Amino acid sequence: MSETKKTLTVIGGGLAGCEAAWQAAERGISVKLYEMRPEVSTGAHTGGNLAELVCSNSLGSNLKDRASGVLKEELRLAGSLLVDCAETAAVPAGNALAVDRNIFSSEIEKHILSHPNIQLIREEVRQIPADETIVIASGPLSSPAISDEITRLCGTDNLFFFDAIAPIIEYSSIDLNIAYEASRYSKNPDDTGDYINCPFNQEEYEKFVDALINAQRIPLKSFEEMINSGVSAGKMSFFEGCLPVEVLAARSLQALAFGPMRPVGLIDPRTGKRPWAVLQLRQDNLSGSLYNLVGFQTNLLQKEQERVFRMIPGLENAQFVRYGQMHRNTYICAPGILNASLQMINHPSIFFAGQLCGVEGYMGNIAAGLLAGINAARMINGQDLLVLPEEMVSGALFHYIATAEAKHFQPMKANFGILPPISEKIRSKRERYMKYSERALEKAESFFRETL
Ligand SMILES: Cc1cc2nc3c(=O)[nH]c(=O)nc-3n(C[C@H](O)[C@H](O)[C@H](O)COP(=O)(O)OP(=O)(O)OC[C@H]3O[C@@H](n4cnc5c(N)ncnc54)[C@H](O)[C@@H]3O)c2cc1C
Numbered sequence: 001m002s003e004t005k006k007t008l009t010v011i012g013g014g015l016a017g018c019e020a021a022w023q024a025a026e027r028g029i030s031v032k033l034y035e036m037r038p039e040v041s042t043g044a045h046t047g048g049n050l051a052e053l054v055c056s057n058s059l060g061s062n063l064k065d066r067a068s069g070v071l072k073e074e075l076r077l078a079g080s081l082l083v084d085c086a087e088t089a090a091v092p093a094g095n096a097l098a099v100d101r102n103i104f105s106s107e108i109e110k111h112i113l114s115h116p117n118i119q120l121i122r123e124e125v126r127q128i129p130a131d132e133t134i135v136i137a138s139g140p141l142s143s144p145a146i147s148d149e150i151t152r153l154c155g156t157d158n159l160f161f162f163d164a165i166a167p168i169i170e171y172s173s174i175d176l177n178i179a180y181e182a183s184r185y186s187k188n189p190d191d192t193g194d195y196i197n198c199p200f201n202q203e204e205y206e207k208f209v210d211a212l213i214n215a216q217r218i219p220l221k222s223f224e225e226m227i228n229s230g231v232s233a234g235k236m237s238f239f240e241g242c243l244p245v246e247v248l249a250a251r252s253l254q255a256l257a258f259g260p261m262r263p264v265g266l267i268d269p270r271t272g273k274r275p276w277a278v279l280q281l282r283q284d285n286l287s288g289s290l291y292n293l294v295g296f297q298t299n300l301l302q303k304e305q306e307r308v309f310r311m312i313p314g315l316e317n318a319q320f321v322r323y324g325q326m327h328r329n330t331y332i333c334a335p336g337i338l339n340a341s342l343q344m345i346n347h348p349s350i351f352f353a354g355q356l357c358g359v360e361g362y363m364g365n366i367a368a369g370l371l372a373g374i375n376a377a378r379m380i381n382g383q384d385l386l387v388l389p390e391e392m393v394s395g396a397l398f399h400y401i402a403t404a405e406a407k408h409f410q411p412m413k414a415n416f417g418i419l420p421p422i423s424e425k426i427r428s429k430r431e432r433y434m435k436y437s438e439r440a441l442e443k444a445e446s447f448f449r450e451t452l
Contacts, residue, residue: 016354016369023373179314185265199275260295298324
């Protein structure tokens with residue numbers, strides 16, 4: 001293949017697209033990276049930053065007995081640009097890797113713009129170019145035009161469902177005479193903790209749940225019309241992992257107290273007791289001036305968010321800098337369309353990456369970008385495509401999306417349940433997870449040593 005043919009088009013400058021572009025460029029490929037923002041907005045992103053995190057600023061656990069921690073380690077071993085940038089932009093978050101979202105984006109943009117093999121083009125791609133090697137990473141909010149193209153290409157309807165994002169408030173508006181700093185299960189009395197905790201007694205909790213489930217929501221119809229204009233209709237439902245807090249609360253009175261508001265390991269230093277329920281606030285920017293309401297993604301009207309969330313002890317005067325909101329989530333039905341190399345079975349020069357390919361979670365999306373970018377480069381360079389070992393968390397994810405039952409397919413997040421079982425019977429969950437973790441990382445080390 002001549003040098004001039006060594007080009008790759010990447011559609012979407014989000015998490016997956018930036019990682020894919022970087023990986024291919026590092027392999028000598030000349031990459032055209034298309035990002036439509038700020039010219040065309042998605043409705044959830046706020047500006048033109050590459051790899052903007054639209055909701056939580058946490059990239060999940062760093063612990064080796066958690067699937068997302070193992071996935072992160074696999075990405076480090078593979079030389080992920082985005083994990084590297086996340087570490088540069090890290091903010092305190094206990095055992096998790098959370099970032100200042102602006103620093104994270106600008107670090108990535110700096111690397112992308114200075115790479116001699118990457119050309120960043122600020123333009124909406126409305127047609128998938130023929131006869132080119134392409135990575136499609138236009139994300140859960142793919143523009144209507146590209147969504148229709150994807151539908152045409154996949155020969156099937158895209159599936160749409162709804163997710164929701166959580167509000168962000170000003171630190172200075174939190175009443176620290178009520179709310180207290182602590183990390184869950186912290187044993188160190190001097191540890192001030194990485195989270196701010198708003199404690200509820202039973203009465204406060206029950207009043208709050210009642211207000212929450214009876215509050216006015218944004219009518220689904222107008223939302224649906226707003227976001228689906230021009231896009232083919234698809235199936236609509238909530239993704240279980242990202243339910244609006246009011247939907248979860250309506251399931252049972254204790255649903256929140258056993259879920260996102262569970263108080264375990266969060267003794268209130270002023271009473272020496274465990275509260276009935278706790279809302280946790282997580283730092284959202286490096287300077288610590290902003291905090292997000294953990295697990296409080298919502299579709300309430302803005303004025304209702306103010307009214308109901310100010311019932312939370314410690315947030316009586318909360319100042320909102322971003323309200324929660326609902327959003328569209330677009331993904332293809334990967335089984336039957338993609339193989340585990342993230343390549344289209346019927347159009348081998350096209351790869352999918354990110355949320356669009358049916359992988360859920362920031363880290364999984366970055367991993368998909370990494371694999372799609374490497375494989376697109378390998379194809380252009382005349383090499384065999386990589387299939388990651390199933391024992392790796394990333395490998396298991398891509399095997400899952402390629403082979404799951406198409407009829408009931410839903411995006412999958414990194415978890416140990418999709419890995420091949422270990423032969424030993426280990427009763428302790430933690431020890432079992434550590435075994436999965438050790439096996440995954442041994443595989444990853446040897447696989448990347450031999451292939452990268
Ligand atoms: C509102 C919202 C909240 C979310 N919250 C979380 C969360 O808290 N935690 C989590 O793990 N995941 C969350 N997700 C899922 C999240 O989107 C992904 O984890 C991650 O951002 C997906 O990465 P991606 O690269 O696939 O897509 P994105 O990061 O969205 O990147 C896709 C890019 O493609 C661009 N684009 C779209 N169409 C075109 C086109 N035609 N031409 C050129 N460019 C185009 C978009 O502008 C965007 O920059 C959320 C998603 C949304 C929409």
